[in-house]
Amino acid sequence: MTTQPDFTPPPNAHVYPLHTPRGTFAVVAHPAAPGVDPRGTALLLPGFTGSKEDFTLMHEPLAERGYRTVAIDGRGQHESDGPEDDESAYERGELARDVLAQAAALGARNTPVHLLGHSLGGQIARAAALLDHTPFRSLTLMASGPAQISDSQQQRVKLLRDALAVMTMAETWEAILAMGPPEEVGGPARGIGGPDLLRRRWLGTKPAQLLATGRQLTTEPDRVDELAALPLPFHVLSGASDDTWPVPMLDDMAARLKARRTVIPDAEHSPNADQPLRTAQAVADFWESIDSPPATETDA
Structure with a gap:
């Protein structure tokens, strides 16, 4: 059987620890x-x-459009350290403050950064913006909905939580593989890299992080109206189908936010993996619409 190659960063990428007052992040x-x-x-x-x-697969096409991109492992996620068993360290407010510290370390106090979050990352990004929107130039919610995840995905998260209560991370990994690769929640997310990377990042992630963030996904309240009150440009991007937050729900959220809405054809819950070039183009188009100065009579 042919397997995917393990992860190799793009040629011009830099892999390094980002030091902040709230910890170091990969x-x-x-x-x-x-x-x-x-x-x-x-x-x-x-x-x-x-x-x-x-x-x-999004770094290089975004670089060609002039953007420096920084993808990060959150606290307790893959190669970023965090407590093994203390779920309080992963409360939504704590993770949001981490994002503010990360943005500051990237120079956002002087030049605000574009913030993009995928799925759970979108809800953490939303929480960070609600604490302080000033470090951010814009907010893109990629396959990330207004409140808790769908009933079917809540069941997957419950299965994961039940498994982690009685099994190690390694044992849970083997049990998940026996059930087949679920999309995004309840098991190893479909993404970039081969089986070795997926296993390594699973084993590197802290159980408390999965337990705490899994609970958040099943209980998150609707905070769209709070978000809409912020003076930020918003972008809601998703695949053409999504079983974590149904596409009509994402359409409605975008309308409430007065956001740009992008639907990526032939993509599901992970458009960054399913259609990275189309996704990067849509994201860059949105950012450029903000970063470009408005046309004047002499520009026309």
Whole structure:
């Protein structure tokens, strides 16, 4: 059987620890392409059971559009450290404050960054913006809905929580594989890299992080109206189908936010993995609409 190759960062990417007052976080950063005028920096947050590697195929096309991209493992996620058993360290407010510290470490106090979160990462990004929107130039919610996940996905998260109560991470991994690879929640997320990477990032993630964030996904309240009150440009992007938050629900959220809405054809809950070039193009188009100065009579 042919397997996917293990993860290799893009040629111009840098893998390094990002030091902040709230801890050190593992990142993959990619500069704007040589010869392209730099347009800004984007901070990319992965989803539940995911990792910074999930954005691998988006770095280079975004670099060609002038964007420096920084994908990050959150606290207790893959290669970023965190408590093994203390779920309080992963409360939504704690993770949101981590994002504010990450943005500050990337220079957001001087030049706000574009914030993008996939799935769980979108809800953490939302919480960070609600604490303080000033470090951010915009907010993109990728396959990330207004409140708790769908009933079917809640059942998957419950199965995972029940398994972690009686099994180690390694034992849980084997049990999940025996059931087949679920999408995004309840098991190893489909993403970039081969089986070795997926197993390594699963074993690197802290059980308390999965337990706490899994609970958040099943209980998250609707905070769209609070978010809509912020003076930020919003972008709601998803695949053409999604069983974690149904597409009509994402359509409605975008309308409530007065957000740009993008649906990526032939993609599901992970458009960054399913259709990375189309997704990168849509994201860059949104960012450029904000970063470009408005046309004047002499520009027309």
